Amino acid sequence: MKRRSFLIGSAATGIGLMAAPAILRAQSAPLRIGTYGGYFQDSFDAHIFPDFTAETGIEVESIGQPTGEAWLVQLQQAARAGQAPADVSMMAQVARIRGQSAGLWAELDPEAVPNRANLPDHFVHAYDDGRFYGTGAVSWYITLVTNTDVYPEAPTSWQALWDPANRDRIGLLALASNSFLLEITATTYFGGTDILADEEGVMQVLEKLSEVRDNVRLWYRDEGQFQQALETGEIPMGQYYHDVTGLAAADGQPVRSTFPEEGAVLDSGSWVVSSASDAIDRAQIFINYMARPEVQAKLARFVGTAPTVARELTDLTDEEFNAVASDRTPILPYYDLYVERSDWVNQQWSEMITG
């Protein structure tokens, strides 16, 4: 930033000096780890972080982070100011790839993360020039969820979203890049996500998707907005996360998660470290720890996420595995669309949902 110097001049230096104590962060501060807030964060706090601290002696400060995109922007802006709101973050793939193209993630030492060998290649992340910067953390499914009081019978297909009988009853995610409704529509009505390869195809899919508008009561940006409404039956159907729905159902809430016949969306989060972090060594220890098969199995049991390591490496029983995943072919997000054509897709998407 060259403009900075002449725009701000000496006044800012004065202010900067006043702010100095904030910069002198103690080295012994705990490792700050961001996970999605709510149930997710609670589960990590209860089952994962204490064991990690017990084993490594590294204190953890758990940070509840918002939806991937918002968190990415925060990390980006903070990094430009030399700040890191969290050392390690769990980023969804679209946000991870965007951060990669912005060079936001700190380079890690592959030798310090030997457990990366447990992960399939697509969960070992590196810059184009081969510098390693992150690993797959957890996988999750976005499924069709319903309130069991309102829908005694579980729906079987994503087509339920288009059913005129569900007018004004559905809650969907409001961003193209985390709802993956384009992929769902493409798979349900256009035989797969290949149609999303060009803009013309995307427009066709959007056209079809726009038919759900009258059924949608809530386009939600953050989970809590929808979960409460789903539990009370206020908005009895929608797309949501399989893991959180499972935890809520286990809590006795009248909700269920269904893997539709077209497949559920399989998305994942990865551990990355902000380039502004000064705790890279400890972050590497944590990332390595999280790539252990037994930790992945524990995540599946307590958090309800699907493991990112191969299933064979874990000791999960069939029953345990099926509770967090499905053998049906999943719908895989068309990530390139949201990275290469993000502004365009975002604009078309906004125009579609605002009608």
Add this chain to the structure above:
Amino acid sequence: MSGETVHAAPASSVSEKAVPGWFGLVPAITLAVLFLIPFAIMLSVSVAHRVPGGFFEPGFEWTSYERLLSPFFGRILYTSVAISAGAAAICIALAFPFTIFLAGMRHRVQTLVLVALLAVLSLSEVIIGFSISTLLSRTAGIGNLFAAIGLIDGPRSYTPGLFALMTGLCYLVFPYAVLVLYPPVSRLDPELRDAARMMGAGPLRTFFTVTVPLMRAPVLGASILVFVFTLGAFLLPQVLGRPNHWTLSVHITDQAIFQSNLPFAAAMAIVLLLVALLLVGLTLLLGRESGGRR
């Protein structure tokens, strides 16, 4: 905050001698550095080059503004202005009589009501949005009450939708509207209204031939303040409205918080700023006119 304070105090040799001239410099420099420069930077960001999927780099291009020149954003601007104007009109229509009645109450009652209003003022937009969506929901809302009394057949939901959004916006700005109207209304000589009554005007006629014309400038000022304030609301349209009610402010935060497209967010903010400035300028003009008449 008060609509009627917009005209500067007249120069008085006595007061001038009581305040040293350099007093003006400290706030002038502070506000210039911390308020005007941010806007200058925002202006420069709005023409900066957007790096897709990344941040932005310095540059000069009209791309972000060109993107705004579309029927889509025209409609959003229209929606924003229409919703804010509607909310401002409803809010003032409720707040103006409220303030008049309040100013006529006993001192103690006025104090209590003011404390209540100031307490409501301390509710953040987040809490207001959440509470009103609960109040208007099918499962826990007033629909149940109506159904219980027999007004409607069964509980129903009033959110999200235009009604819920308007309710929320009016709630958000109502205390401000009253507090802005309060000084001019409570300074209005009650004998003017008594005089009209003595000359044969009924209460309604008194209201429209005396109170309203006298309070025209303050009411307009308050309306514009409330209008601009609702124009900036970004949480309530998301929580209480449907996508077609999302205002320009929602799209600004969307771009700034979710899309990391600061040039585009800045360009939209500049456009919104121009609309707001136009109206603030209008207030200043109206304030001056009424100031000269006193």
Add this chain to the structure above:
Amino acid sequence: MTRGLRLFYICFILFLLALPIIVVTGISLNEGRSLRFPPEGLSLRWYGALFQEGDWLQPLRHSLIIALSASLLSVTIALPLALYVWSRGNWLGRALHTLGIAPFMLPPVITALGFLVFWVSVGMYGQMLATIISHAIFLVTLPVVTISLGLRSIDMALVEAARTMGASRGQILRGVILPLIMPYIISGFAFAFVLSLNEYIVAYMVAGFTVETLPIKIFNSLRYGYTPIMGVVAVLFVALAIVVFGLIGRYGDLPRLMGSDRSGER
């Protein structure tokens, strides 16, 4: 309209204004970890939890520090500004008055975005000082308005009298003007304090999660957390506002501080 009808109208509107407060109060009393209204099972446990759970204590501390420093700073800027505008009718006075009124008169989203790009450019994004300064500038309008109100109510004869008795400029300022406008300074401070405590968009855009304040934490808990603590915080803030302004009303003339000229007559 008769007095009774007028009172009814006021009470009815106050009732509507109270409804959301009733809802958050109800939510704060939930026994379980849910935001149900009406509450399921009554309990005060979340009131205790606010002060025990570290991840709520930290935002509480942030919010209080920010609100206190920001409102002090805004009064520090507003006082000389209002004095200058009051004493001078020149172009600088007029410009200053507009500058003092503008931050709060613009849509907050715009101001917030302005601060965001500013602090990112200066390299102070995410520091508490950035939030404090942003709030002080954003809320400076409130003390400017209240102090101006107080200055205009000063009887100039008092200042003239002080001069004839040989008081210097500084003595007049300290001995006559400041004591007269002190209640207005306090109410401006209280205004800025309470609003800073509850401000969301500026705090979020300037520091986001790096300096989490209570409103940001509340919004996050609404997004994910499902804890009635957010209701507790809202209730406590409303109570705090009632105490602060109630005390001002008890020991001062609140209607007069809010700009009424003829209060106390009836």
Add this chain to the structure above:
Amino acid sequence: MTALSLRGMSKRFGSLAAVDDVSIEIPAGCFVCLLGPSGCGKTTLLRLIAGLEEPSAGSLHAGGREITTLAPNRRDFGMVFQSLALFPHLDVADNIAYPLAIRGHGRRARMERVETLLELVQLPGLGARRIHQLSGGQRQRVAIARGLAIDPKVFLLDEPLSALDANLREHMQVELRQLQQRLGVTTLVVTHDQKEALTMADLVIVMNEGKVQQAGAPMKIYRNPANAFVAGFIGQSNLLPCTLGSDGSVDLAGTRLALDPQDRVKTKPGPAMLSIRPEDLRPDPQGPITARVAFIRDLGESVQIALDFGETRLQAVFAPRERPDVAIGDALRLAPAPGGIVVLAPPEAPAS
């Protein structure tokens, strides 16, 4: 004929009785002054008559009709307020024409009437002025013209002249009185200025603490005050504690004073209050009162002498020709003029 009749009217604000059981009959065409110190309830009484306040008890009749709860806009009264209450958003003509417009008079009729009224109050041709362009006296006249626009049944004025400077005020008092006599409208004026009341009124009603102390023609009240309050409030009076004997004499701290048959006694024998006007103390070598001269004011038209009489201070006024030849410190003997003494109940006596 009775224009207004108040029967047992009271107005309470909380525990305070601003107007306490007031009953008065006001003849048609009469000019009435409600006189009393500030806070005595006179303005509240006027507002009760106007209908701007609702009485807590009692009834009000106008022209034989009960109007106790009639809305103020239906009474067809005219009123001039203390602040004048001229509408700043209307010009002079529209202010005066306001009550006519309310009653649906046509524009031509209104403008003719406005011209007549402006001439009546000696402001011809000022109809197009705005209120803030007028002087204080001109505003006064506009307010009076406006109050008279509909030929009101009763014309009410609340301290209408209090904002004017002394010269203008005296001038306006005379003018208002003349105007009222010309129009014959029943007029009630609230004032705290006893000179104003004595100048203008046919009937003065003296109020204190919400109660009517005395009502009557100005000179009658002056000569014959009903109680110590009235004696002290109307004009100047020497009020001396005394003891009234059963033999028609009073004892003034040891000085015995025989009463003249023309003197008035308004209380029972025992502790009492003696009132004597300064002009009723005459120098008399055989006079019963001996006092020491404390101060002399030669005013040209008259001489005022303050005298120490025991513990109390006496005021006496003499025409220049009657000026006794005394200096400060001299003793002076005085005698009350026949009929100059009023013996009143002591003020601390509980109200009957």
